[in-house]
Amino acid sequence: MPAAVLVPAAGRGERLGPGAPKALRALAGEPLLVHAVRALAAAPSVGLVVVAAPADAVEQVRALLAGVVGTTALEVVAGAGDRQGSVTAALAAVPAEVDVVLVHDAARPLVPVALVEAVVAAVRSGAPAVVPGVPLSDTVKRVDADGVVVETPERAHLRAVQTPQGFAADVLRAAHAAAGGGPVATDDAGLVERLGHPVRVVPGSPDALKVTHPLDLVLAEAVLAGRRGAAHEAAALHQAAAVHPQEAP
């Protein structure tokens, strides 16, 4: 049974400045959401992508993504007022027989296919919840409401957590059902932790960066340019080997 991926994409993206909803802002001429969904649909273990779109853009998003998913099934639903609600809405569109569900932010357009596959594999190997994590460069302080530091957690024990996060489908459903009315979590693993399930961390990727501030778009453009450069170089080497096979390494 292929995995389903939920893509919350209904945020306004105000930290990126005025303009279209964040998921529809352009990166190298295409919306962030198109990049993200293309990467998810290219993952062999993914059979269904469910996007939670801004409520006034559901039809626009459906048309935008129709040619992007190939043979992977696509559903587009209306998102909600916060990320958690948008994920809950997308989860309701997943058929009962799907056993592994991932959640991936549209704001992480360049997620590597290998990371998607690693998360699915970790869930299938028995982990109820899996998150990609990367070590931090900055030291992190916990502060009180007055901005006074109350704690400096040891940096070696901290991870910046990315998406896709992966779950046994029944665990994610139970976590969202239990969350109703409680404080809003900024990620889905946070809801699962509240139920007492262990959450396993797998190595994340710098390419899975989240576009939040204008500078993140510059970084994402650079990642994309680097990939295109590497692809051209590989194609040129391939062509040279075909023309001069005796010189190929």
Ligand code: C5P
């Ligand atoms: O705001 P933040 O950067 O945490 O958003 C993470 C993801 O959640 C983004 O892909 C955004 O589009 C989505 N989101 C949503 N519905 C909201 C707010 C955010 O789907 N109401």
